[in-house]
Amino acid sequence: MSRMMFLNTTASDIPAARTFFTGLGFEFNETFSDENTLCLIINDLTFAMLMTPARFRDFITGGITDTAKEREVLIAVSADSRDAVDVMADKALATGGSAWMDPQDHGFMYGRSFRDLDGHVWEVTWMDQSAVNG
The missing domain is CATH 3.10.180.10 (2,3-Dihydroxybiphenyl 1,2-Dioxygenase, domain 1)
Structure with missing residues (x-):
């Protein structure tokens, strides 16, 4: 069985993230993208869901990693x-x-x-x- 994978993380500025990843050659699933979320297509079964911190908090408990200091992934x-x-x-x-x-x-x-x-x-x-x- 092939499994889909959804990596979920934060993006503080969705339009800037779209510009950045477009420049790297990525495309997006617009069905799952809005002003708070950007669905980055990695391949047919793998996606990165980039969410504003407020939207990301809807899916987690606890805090969000400070990427200036630590790596979570x-x-x-x-x-x-x-x-x-x-x-x-x-x-x-x-x-x-x-x-x-x-x-x-x-x-x-x-x-x-x-x-x-x-x-x-x-x-x-x-x-x-x-x-x-x-």
Whole structure:
């Protein structure tokens, strides 16, 4: 069975988040997007629900992580090539994101990471499947 996945997190400015992630090549499910929520499509079965803090609080108990100080999650997405990793990371930095950690190069696997406008860490990775599968 293939399962859908919904990552839920905060975005303090929904229009700015839309601009940022559009610049990275992502699309959105408008049915589940409004002034308080942005449904970012990762793939056919995976979505990131970016919500204003007030809307996010409707789904949780307790506090919201201060991303300036701590990490609650590391969000990793794949890329088709090493060059595609660099393209996405460079676009993130050019459109308001900030660098996070040094690039990781293990030969068969390469990744870079950045913080989005709200400080959430995104890692973009490429892996040589032939090295892993054979």
